[in-house]
Every structure is written in C-alpha cells, then in structure tokens.
Amino acid sequence: MERLCDYLRVLTMLDRKGQQTASSEEIGSWAGVKASQVRKDLSYFGEFGRRGLGYDVEQLRAHIRDILGVQRQRPTIVVGVGNLGSALACYPGFESHGFQIVALFDNDPRRIGYKVSGMKIHSMLDLVPVVREHRAEIALLTVPEQAAQEVAEKVVAAGIRAIVNFAPVLLSLPPEVNLRNVDLARELETLCFYLPPKE
Amino acid sequence: MERLCDYLRVLTMLDRKGQQTASSEEIGSWAGVKASQVRKDLSYFGEFGRRGLGYDVEQLRAHIRDILGVQRQRPTIVVGVGNLGSALACYPGFESHGFQIVALFDNDPRRIGYKVSGMKIHSMLDLVPVVREHRAEIALLTVPEQAAQEVAEKVVAAGIRAIVNFAPVLLSLPPEVNLRNVDLARELETLCFYLPPKE
Ligand SMILES: NC(=O)c1ccc[n+]([C@@H]2O[C@H](COP(=O)([O-])OP(=O)(O)OC[C@H]3O[C@@H](n4cnc5c(N)ncnc54)[C@H](O)[C@@H]3O)[C@@H](O)[C@H]2O)c1
Ligand SMILES: NC(=O)c1ccc[n+]([C@@H]2O[C@H](COP(=O)([O-])OP(=O)(O)OC[C@H]3O[C@@H](n4cnc5c(N)ncnc54)[C@H](O)[C@@H]3O)[C@@H](O)[C@H]2O)c1
Structure with a gap:
C-alpha cells in the first residue's frame, strides 16, 4: 500500500x-x-x-x-567498494534498518579478495552466482558515474530488482526495477537549517 | 521563514x-x-x-x-577524512548545492598532509586558524562514533554554528548550534520502494 x-x-x-x-x-x-x-x-x-x-x-x-515487512532483513549487496561503498559496508546502521549487507563487489584487481567488514570483495564476474547464493534483493550502487549505467544493467541481469543509486547520473532501466537515487548534497540543502541568508 | x-x-x-x-x-x-x-x-x-x-x-x-540564500556558497569543512569523509570531500554534488568544501581535518598522522580532492588534510590542531581563515560555516562530521561528541565540541569552539553529524550518536551541544543528524539507513528504509512484504 x-x-x-x-x-x-x-x-x-x-x-x-x-x-x-x-x-x-x-x-x-x-x-x-x-x-x-x-x-x-x-x-x-x-x-x-x-x-x-x-x-x-x-x-x-x-x-x-x-x-510492510521493513523489519525483516533484506539481503543487500554493495557494488563499487571505494570510499562511499566501504563506508556503507561498514556502517552498522544498515542492519538495524533491514538492509543486511551480504556481499561486496568491485572490478579493481587491487580490491578483489580484500576484506571489508568481514566480507571478501568479489569480482564482478562472480555477480550472478553470489547474488543467487545469497538471494540478494537490493543493490547499493557506489561506482563512479561513468560506470553506473553499465554496472546497473549487470546487477539487473543478475536478478536484482531494487537499486539504490548513489552515482550522480540518471539511469535508464526496465520498468520492473525499483530505482532510487540518493544525492546527499541535495538532501542536505533541503535541511535549510544553517545560517539565515545574508540580506 | x-x-x-x-x-x-x-x-x-x-x-x-x-x-x-x-x-x-x-x-x-x-x-x-x-x-x-x-x-x-x-x-x-x-x-x-x-x-x-x-x-x-x-x-x-x-x-x-x-x-533562502541556498544558492550562495557556504564554506564547509569535513572533519574525519576516512571512507565517508573522503567520499563527501570528492563529491562534486556539494558545490552545486551550495556547500563549498574548503578544508579537511583529521587526527591520524598518516592522513595529515595527504591530499584529497586537491586539499591537504589539516591536523585538528589547526582547526581554529583554518576555520577563521576560510570563514567556514558548516562542518560535516564523519568521525567514528566514540570521537563524535569531543570533536563536535572542538568544532563549535572554533566558531562553527552548523553541524551535519553522520556518526550514529546523539550529540549534546549548545542551543545556538544548528545540528542535523543524517542516517542513510533510516532514510533508505522510508523509501519503502523495494519488494512487497512476504505475506
Ligand atoms: N549521492 C551522494 O550523495 C554521493 C556522495 C559521495 C559520492 N557519491 C558518488 O558515489 C560514487 C562513489 O564515490 P567514491 O568516492 O566512493 O568513489 P571511489 O572512486 O572511491 O569508488 C568507486 C569504486 O567503484 C569501483 N568501480 C569502478 N568501476 C567499476 C565497475 N565497472 N564495476 C565494479 N566496480 C567498479 C572502483 O574500483 C572503486 O572501488 C561516485 O559516483 C560518487 O559521485 C555520491
Ligand atoms: N549516517 C550514515 O548514514 C553513515 C553511513 C556510513 C558511515 N557513517 C558513520 O560515519 C563515520 C565515519 O565512517 P567511516 O566509514 O568513514 O569511518 P573511518 O574509520 O573510515 O573514518 C573515520 C575518520 O575519522 C578520523 N578520526 C578519528 N578520530 C578523530 C578525531 N578525534 N579527530 C579527527 N578525526 C578523527 C579517523 O582518522 C578517520 O580518518 C562513522 O561514525 C560511521 O558510523 C554514517
């Protein structure tokens, strides 16, 4: 509803x-x-x-x-384990809000195999089997903007139907995919809490 | 208003x-x-x-x-240049939403002096003079939760009156300080966009 x-x-x-x-x-x-x-x-x-x-x-x-079943844990993956992706992977807040981070992915050979928050970073080549194994439902997309569209398509092809996109690009995806865009700067702007405008 | x-x-x-x-x-x-x-x-x-x-x-x-003067650039500092702080410091979206990131701070000797997004990371000892020099108005607080209260107090003592806190702790600050807490997980939860609840 x-x-x-x-x-x-x-x-x-x-x-x-x-x-x-x-x-x-x-x-x-x-x-x-x-x-x-x-x-x-x-x-x-x-x-x-x-x-x-x-x-x-x-x-x-x-x-x-x-x-709404928000309480139940939704298996979530993080794709792009750079600065933002790592911060999200390590943040305990996600678990308590129903996003259980189950796997991490990157295409950088220097990061693949490296552990973050107790999880080994997978290669993008393992996306399909790992998503299937964990029955992942949500993907947090934290790759650079030039890679976002292509990576989003791979994530959808692997069976994920809900994406939270942090990259500042408008993604073009099939209608059955739930897509949300997060722009922290825009969210902060609407807080309107800081100092009164200079006259 | x-x-x-x-x-x-x-x-x-x-x-x-x-x-x-x-x-x-x-x-x-x-x-x-x-x-x-x-x-x-x-x-x-x-x-x-x-x-x-x-x-x-x-x-x-x-x-x-x-x-509201949201268009004008508000000098903003980032305190705690770890994963999240680095991602925020490098994100071009902030500039276009009125948050001009002017200085970065950390207390880790391995990070101080290191460049991120073209800016050298300052030591916390330089907080007061650097905030004054840039007339910084807003601080993005991205330090670990155990350091958040103490660091917030230092930032306030340096003259900053608006803080966006990303650490999952309730800060206790003087009433004249504008404080906003950001919890990405909570924001994502209210998106309610993902899959219909299992019956
Ligand atoms: N929405 C917001 O509020 C917000 C805030 C900060 C950053 N961002 C955005 O988030 C994204 C990540 O930012 P960051 O600072 O962590 O960048 P980063 O460069 O530190 O991390 C990007 C990661 O993605 C990986 N990657 C690149 N191409 C890939 C591909 N094809 N497949 C898989 N992995 C790939 C890289 O190896 C790297 O680990 C950027 O698009 C940035 O603009 C958004
Ligand atoms: N609100 C959210 O949605 C959200 C999401 C992810 C992370 N977080 C929170 O953001 C914070 C940072 O996360 P992270 O993953 O970047 O952690 P991190 O450990 O990578 O970075 C923390 C940085 O703060 C520095 N620091 C520590 N103590 C300090 C002090 N006393 N003075 C100055 N600098 C100090 C460290 O040297 C480090 O560079 C944590 O509190 C985390 O829980 C919040």
Missing part, C-alpha cells in the same frame, strides 16, 4: 523530531491524505487513535514497519 | 519525482499548511500560481532557493 509507505515516512520524520503523539489530521496533512482516510487505513490494521491524543508515534511506526 | 524551508523540501521532492506543476493545495497538503497560506506566502515574494495550472515546480524551487 503506497499510503502506508507515506505514513511511515511521516512517522519517521515526527519520531526524529522527538514528537510522541500525532493526530490523524496531522499525519494526513503531511502525507497529503484526508484525516478520515488515515483513520480508515489504520483501523483496517487494528490501529485506533485515542480521542484527544491521537496515535502513539513510536508504536504506530513500529506497527507499520512490521506490516 | 520556516515555512519557506518546508515548501523547498516539498518542491525538491516533487522535482525529483519529475512533476512539472504543483497547486497550492498540493504544496500545502505536503507541507502541512493551508492552501490559502501557501498562496499568501508565495505572493509576498511575487510568486503567483496560474489558474488551473498552479506553480511551475522548477521555477518556484529556484526562486525559493534564491530567497
């Missing part, structure tokens, strides 16, 4: 801000949905707000994560 | 999705604000939607970035 994902996004944001309860009006307004629709959706899953209080943000978020 | 930042966040998201026009109702619903308030705020800055069409997403976003 697309809306459940939107609610999760909203609840995660409220939770990050330290907010403890949220009304269906507030959730709806952030998610672009009528409050009555929010209540309808949530009651379908056994979640009822408390009159005057609304929903418990932490509890509701945990429940939605549960429903 | 807090609301302008929210509008920027919404417009950036719509732009990322490839949407070309947006109504005040839509912007308002995403930003948690009444449509009439959106129209009021935007007309104050000379932005008027077109009847039936709404606002041009790209244009409005550019205008708001302008108003």
Whole structure:
C-alpha cells in the first residue's frame, strides 16, 4: 500500500523530531491524505487513535514497519567498494534498518579478495552466482558515474530488482526495477537549517 | 521563514519525482499548511500560481532557493577524512548545492598532509586558524562514533554554528548550534520502494 509507505515516512520524520503523539489530521496533512482516510487505513490494521491524543508515534511506526515487512532483513549487496561503498559496508546502521549487507563487489584487481567488514570483495564476474547464493534483493550502487549505467544493467541481469543509486547520473532501466537515487548534497540543502541568508 | 524551508523540501521532492506543476493545495497538503497560506506566502515574494495550472515546480524551487540564500556558497569543512569523509570531500554534488568544501581535518598522522580532492588534510590542531581563515560555516562530521561528541565540541569552539553529524550518536551541544543528524539507513528504509512484504 503506497499510503502506508507515506505514513511511515511521516512517522519517521515526527519520531526524529522527538514528537510522541500525532493526530490523524496531522499525519494526513503531511502525507497529503484526508484525516478520515488515515483513520480508515489504520483501523483496517487494528490501529485506533485515542480521542484527544491521537496515535502513539513510536508504536504506530513500529506497527507499520512490521506490516510492510521493513523489519525483516533484506539481503543487500554493495557494488563499487571505494570510499562511499566501504563506508556503507561498514556502517552498522544498515542492519538495524533491514538492509543486511551480504556481499561486496568491485572490478579493481587491487580490491578483489580484500576484506571489508568481514566480507571478501568479489569480482564482478562472480555477480550472478553470489547474488543467487545469497538471494540478494537490493543493490547499493557506489561506482563512479561513468560506470553506473553499465554496472546497473549487470546487477539487473543478475536478478536484482531494487537499486539504490548513489552515482550522480540518471539511469535508464526496465520498468520492473525499483530505482532510487540518493544525492546527499541535495538532501542536505533541503535541511535549510544553517545560517539565515545574508540580506 | 520556516515555512519557506518546508515548501523547498516539498518542491525538491516533487522535482525529483519529475512533476512539472504543483497547486497550492498540493504544496500545502505536503507541507502541512493551508492552501490559502501557501498562496499568501508565495505572493509576498511575487510568486503567483496560474489558474488551473498552479506553480511551475522548477521555477518556484529556484526562486525559493534564491530567497533562502541556498544558492550562495557556504564554506564547509569535513572533519574525519576516512571512507565517508573522503567520499563527501570528492563529491562534486556539494558545490552545486551550495556547500563549498574548503578544508579537511583529521587526527591520524598518516592522513595529515595527504591530499584529497586537491586539499591537504589539516591536523585538528589547526582547526581554529583554518576555520577563521576560510570563514567556514558548516562542518560535516564523519568521525567514528566514540570521537563524535569531543570533536563536535572542538568544532563549535572554533566558531562553527552548523553541524551535519553522520556518526550514529546523539550529540549534546549548545542551543545556538544548528545540528542535523543524517542516517542513510533510516532514510533508505522510508523509501519503502523495494519488494512487497512476504505475506
Ligand atoms: N549521492 C551522494 O550523495 C554521493 C556522495 C559521495 C559520492 N557519491 C558518488 O558515489 C560514487 C562513489 O564515490 P567514491 O568516492 O566512493 O568513489 P571511489 O572512486 O572511491 O569508488 C568507486 C569504486 O567503484 C569501483 N568501480 C569502478 N568501476 C567499476 C565497475 N565497472 N564495476 C565494479 N566496480 C567498479 C572502483 O574500483 C572503486 O572501488 C561516485 O559516483 C560518487 O559521485 C555520491
Ligand atoms: N549516517 C550514515 O548514514 C553513515 C553511513 C556510513 C558511515 N557513517 C558513520 O560515519 C563515520 C565515519 O565512517 P567511516 O566509514 O568513514 O569511518 P573511518 O574509520 O573510515 O573514518 C573515520 C575518520 O575519522 C578520523 N578520526 C578519528 N578520530 C578523530 C578525531 N578525534 N579527530 C579527527 N578525526 C578523527 C579517523 O582518522 C578517520 O580518518 C562513522 O561514525 C560511521 O558510523 C554514517
């Protein structure tokens, strides 16, 4: 359910801000949905707000994560184990958010066979068998921009249907592939938190 | 204006999705604000939607970035030039989003003096003079979690008032410091884009 994902996004944001309860009006307004629709959706899953209080943000978020299966570990691979790829491979945060990093790949002979975060870096030639062995579902793409399209196609050919692309290029992939682009600089810009603009 | 930042966040998201026009109702619903308030705020800055069409997403976003001064380059430092810090220091995306990376710092003698992205890595002992020389405003904190609190305090003592913290720890800093925490894993989780939950 697309809306459940939107609610999760909203609840995660409220939770990050330290907010403890949220009304269906507030959730709806952030998610672009009528409050009555929010209540309808949530009651379908056994979640009822408390009159005057609304929903418990932490509890509701945990429940939605549960429903969406976000809690379960999704085998994830990292392709391109340079600076960014290594940082992602070593970051414990991924495990606790459902991304279990199971294999690493690179095409640089100086990196292949080298261990990062307890895992040996595989050659790109081993992509298909290793993806199959681990039933990998998600690929984090951290290769240089000139290699991104070609590597993405290899990853899809190996059976991966969800890609998070960190390279600053627009990838062209078949419609059945879930593609997300992450641009940290753009995300940071919208934080708008730093100093007031000079007049 | 807090609301302008929210509008920027919404417009950036719509732009990322490839949407070309947006109504005040839509912007308002995403930003948690009444449509009439959106129209009021935007007309104050000379932005008027077109009847039936709404606002041009790209244009409005550019205008708001302008108003907020997001376009101007903010001198930014990176503290902790390991995997993540190096990836950020080399990423061209930061410059185009207003974060001009001007200096790098580390406490590892094997890294100090080493060049990354054309810049020599400074020792932490040079933090105060170098921050002053560059009039640095923002610090990207990419040190290990056990060092984060202590390093954040040093950065604040050097005069920096806006910190983006990548280490998975809750920092305790004076209220005048703008602090943002980035957790890529958490952000990726709310993308909710990958495979449908197993039933
Ligand atoms: N989205 C963001 O916010 C963000 C931030 C920083 C960097 N980046 C991007 O992430 C990417 C990686 O950055 P980095 O600093 O880690 O670069 P890097 O050069 O350190 O790492 C790239 C790695 O990819 C490997 N590689 C190259 N071609 C390959 C191929 N055909 N098959 C498999 N592996 C291959 C290299 O051997 C290297 O290990 C770049 O595209 C960069 O622009 C994005
Ligand atoms: N938020 C996220 O999404 C995310 C993703 C990946 C990593 N991380 C976090 O980012 C941080 C860096 O990760 P990494 O993989 O680059 O680690 P790393 O070990 O490769 O780099 C850390 C760097 O900080 C330097 N350093 C250590 N103590 C210091 C001090 N007191 N003063 C100055 N410099 C110091 C080290 O010399 C090293 O160069 C970690 O805290 C990690 O958990 C966060």
